[in-house]
Amino acid sequence: METQHNGSxxxxxxxxxxxxxEIGEIQASIADYEVGKKLNIAIxxxxxxxKTTLLxxxxxxxxxxxxxxxFSEIIRNKKEISLPDDTKRIVLLDNCHFLYRRKTGGFDIFxxxxxxxxxxxxxFITTWNLYSWRYLNEVFGLEKYFPVQVVIPDFEKENLxxxxxxxxxxxxxxxYNDKEAKEEPFIYVAKYPLELSSLxxxxxxxxxxxxxxxxxxxxxxxxxxxxxxxxIFEKIYLESKGNPGIARRIWELGLDYPRIxxxxxxxxxxxxxxxxxxxxxxxxxxxxxSLKKTEISDMIGSTSRVDEIIFRLLTQELIFxxxxxxxxxxxxxxxxxxxxxxxLRLVW
Amino acid sequence: xxxxxxxxxxxxxxxxSIDTQTLITMFLVxxxxxILGKIVTILLSKLSDKLSQSGRVKVxxxxxxxxxxxxxxxxxxxxxxxxxxxxxxxxxxxxxxxxSIGFGVKDLFADFVGGIxxxxxxxxxxxxxxxxxxxxxxxxxxxxxxxxxxxxxDNTVTVPxxxxxxxxxxxxxxxxxxxMVVIDLYIAGESDVxxxxxxxxxxxxxxxYVYISKKRPVTLLHxxxxxxxxxxxxxxxxxxxxxxxxxxxxxxxxxIEFQKxxxxxxxxxxxxxxxxxxxxx
Numbered sequence: 001m002e003t004q005h006n007g008s009x010x011x012x013x014x015x016x017x018x019x020x021x022e023i024g025e026i027q028a029s030i031a032d033y034e035v036g037k038k039l040n041i042a043i044x045x046x047x048x049x050x051k052t053t054l055l056x057x058x059x060x061x062x063x064x065x066x067x068x069x070x071f072s073e074i075i076r077n078k079k080e081i082s083l084p085d086d087t088k089r090i091v092l093l094d095n096c097h098f099l100y101r102r103k104t105g106g107f108d109i110f111x112x113x114x115x116x117x118x119x120x121x122x123x124f125i126t127t128w129n130l131y132s133w134r135y136l137n138e139v140f141g142l143e144k145y146f147p148v149q150v151v152i153p154d155f156e157k158e159n160l161x162x163x164x165x166x167x168x169x170x171x172x173x174x175x176y177n178d179k180e181a182k183e184e185p186f187i188y189v190a191k192y193p194l195e196l197s198s199l200x201x202x203x204x205x206x207x208x209x210x211x212x213x214x215x216x217x218x219x220x221x222x223x224x225x226x227x228x229x230x231x232i233f234e235k236i237y238l239e240s241k242g243n244p245g246i247a248r249r250i251w252e253l254g255l256d257y258p259r260i261x262x263x264x265x266x267x268x269x270x271x272x273x274x275x276x277x278x279x280x281x282x283x284x285x286x287x288x289x290s291l292k293k294t295e296i297s298d299m300i301g302s303t304s305r306v307d308e309i310i311f312r313l314l315t316q317e318l319i320f321x322x323x324x325x326x327x328x329x330x331x332x333x334x335x336x337x338x339x340x341x342x343x344l345r346l347v348w
Numbered sequence: 349x350x351x352x353x354x355x356x357x358x359x360x361x362x363x364x365s366i367d368t369q370t371l372i373t374m375f376l377v378x379x380x381x382x383i384l385g386k387i388v389t390i391l392l393s394k395l396s397d398k399l400s401q402s403g404r405v406k407v408x409x410x411x412x413x414x415x416x417x418x419x420x421x422x423x424x425x426x427x428x429x430x431x432x433x434x435x436x437x438x439x440x441x442x443x444x445x446x447x448s449i450g451f452g453v454k455d456l457f458a459d460f461v462g463g464i465x466x467x468x469x470x471x472x473x474x475x476x477x478x479x480x481x482x483x484x485x486x487x488x489x490x491x492x493x494x495x496x497x498x499x500x501x502d503n504t505v506t507v508p509x510x511x512x513x514x515x516x517x518x519x520x521x522x523x524x525x526x527x528m529v530v531i532d533l534y535i536a537g538e539s540d541v542x543x544x545x546x547x548x549x550x551x552x553x554x555x556x557y558v559y560i561s562k563k564r565p566v567t568l569l570h571x572x573x574x575x576x577x578x579x580x581x582x583x584x585x586x587x588x589x590x591x592x593x594x595x596x597x598x599x600x601x602x603x604i605e606f607q608k609x610x611x612x613x614x615x616x617x618x619x620x621x622x623x624x625x626x627x628x629x
């Protein structure tokens with residue numbers, strides 16, 4: 001049985017992401033700034049949650065009065081954070097968690113940055129990795145510098161569907177189900193993923209669920225139209241917990257282009273066992289989202305152990321190396337890693 | 349006098365009436381309680397090691413309570429048997445027991461009472477780092493008679509429970525998984541304090557062992573003394589088991605950075621005092 005995606009993405013970007021409230025809050029702060037009330041803004045979210053996308057939308061809306069700067073790796077030179085003369089009144093800084101190194105002598109750029117945002121008249125809108133923000137907030141009281149904090153919420157299921165399908169054309173994706181519509185059970189068991197930080201694991205709990213669309217169709221005597229697609233996106237939604245980056249990765253793993261079926265949507269639970277230093281390196285990758293080997297060895301103060309630690313993390317399939325040589329946490333392992341880090345209290 | 353003789357005779361008769369089966373049953377009950385207590389301790393300790401630090405503390409908190417409940421149930425059974433056997437002569441037996449406690453096993457009895465106090469008043473718990481008497485270490489077991497500590501040198505010290513009635517107990521974490529560690533560093537009096545304090549702070553907050561929150565802040569103190577300056581950092585170690593690793597980590601990284609910035613350790617000024625002949629010249 002197959003159904004096809006209708007490709008009806010006529011919504012604006014904000015509507016697709018369901019971030020109207022967040023965009024509204026930021027725009028309200030910009031309006032306040034225009035009448036003399038300067039309140040710097042921090043956009044905070046976990047990895048792959050969409051903070052860069054949100055900042056891009058803010059830049060698009062305010063293109064005439066905003067300058068955007070993106071930090072793509074750890075900043076070591078103070079000149080890199082000095083603003084050019086033609087910088088507009090609103091400054092958008094993406095990935096501000098790259099402004100410090102977690103080591104002795106690694107906070108000079110960060111002090112310079114705090115001095116800059118508190119001494120200049122410009123409005124600063126910044127994005128931060130959630131775990132770096134929490135760390136820096138506990139250590140330096142970062143919230144005092146950013147009175148407006150916008151935390152990106154998890155996506156709704158419908159927004160995840162639109163977010164994933166917007167890349168495809170009309171009827172391009174075929175939702176395939178091994179079972180015929182009549183054989184669809186009206187009660188089925190879904191495995192609900194749950195992160196238990198006390199155990200440091202993500203576990204899958206079987207939960208009986210009622211197939212409401214199928215039941216509705218049966219009761220109203222309609223032909224089943226959306227069940228397969230619904231089942232697929234429900235699984236993606238449960239597994240990703242509304243994180244668009246994870247959702248896209250799960251989608252890609254399950255997609256046998258142009259076909260996809262519910263059984264191919266994977267559920268991931270990693271049994272993580274690491275030594276403390278390995279866990280610390282993993283926490284650094286989580287804090288920064290992407291790190292080069294040299295940056296890791298710089299922060300842990302040892303070049304000899306880095307290769308061994310990275311090898312362990314790679315073999316446990318917790319991280320991967322991208323084309324630019326950055327180590328990142330695998331999207332599908334992200335929830336398990338966070339649960340483990342919380343168990344060890346390496347992230348707060 | 350005749351009454352006394354009769355009572356003693358009755359007591360002796362009651363003692364003679366105890367059959368072997370009853371004695372074996374009482375012994376078995378006590379043994380089962382002891383083994384069960386050990387099994388519970390091992391299982392809960394293993395479970396707690398799989399949990400997060402806060403979970404570990406919570407699980408270890410219930411170990412002594414469960415053990416005491418097991419022992420009290422066993423003792424209840426044993427005393428019930430004794431009451432059935434002795435009946436009205438129990439008062440006489442109590443007197444004999446009182447005398448024996450007073451003379452011979454009073455310390456054992458005090459240890460038992462101490463164990464109950466420790467279990468329910470909780471001056472310390474399993475997993476706490478405590479200073480008790482002359483000993484400092486992590487509490488690994490609270491038993492009926494004694495508390496076991498593992499010192500930083502990995503010695504297991506068995507401290508009788510009655511010590512809590514006579515000695516003050518200092519618990520470093522009091523049930524929490526984090527614990528404050530005080531780190532002192534000494535630098536030469538002429539060294540610049542400001543960068544030294546900044547370096548020490550950065551070494552503390554960037555340590556992999558640190559735990560910081562609103563309630564667990566990092567505090568830095570500075571005290572100028574005649575021949576040197578003392579820098580003190582008060583910070584919380586994430587897991588109290590890493591107390592000394594945390595201290596060592598901060599020391600190492602701070603001194604590496606001190607050397608890069610020309611901050612020197614205190615000099616032995618007494619060696620720099622010129623000899624008397626030099627002064628006279």
